[in-house]
Amino acid sequence: MSEPARILVVDDxxxxxxxxxxxxxxxxxxxxxxxxADGVTALMMFREQRPDITLLxxxxxxxxxxxxxxxIRQIEPEATVIMLTSF
Known part of the structure; x- marks a missing residue:
């Protein structure tokens, strides 16, 4: 069995x-x-954790x-990011 996808969840x-x-x-x-809950914290966590997927x-x-x-793209150009919104 492969390792689970590592996910960072970012939403205010x-x-x-x-x-x-x-x-x-x-x-x-x-x-x-x-x-x-915010971009500054998320950026710090992204740098530390290097998630496979970021839900943003x-x-x-x-x-x-x-x-x-x-x-994020400056740190990891190939990062997988899924953008979310609740307009």
Whole structure:
């Protein structure tokens, strides 16, 4: 069996982060390596954890998801990032 995909969940709404993490924790194919409520914390966690997948909210206060995506791409151009929104 292969290692689970390491996932970083980034959203400024706690209930969204908790919901996504709770849902994915039911699947052995996924391992949540971190949760962040803002772009600065998420960038630090990305650097430390190097997740396989980053689930990223587009609209966040301070550093937006798109700004964070640009920062992530500078660190790891081939990073897998899934952008989320709840307009």
């Amino acid at each position: 709404h706690p209930i969204v982060r908790e919901g996504i993490s709770s849902l994915l924790s039911n699947y052995p194919e996924f391992a949540i390596v971190g949760e962040a 909210d587009i609209r966040m206060p301070g550093m937006t998801g798109l700004e964070l995506l640009a920062q």
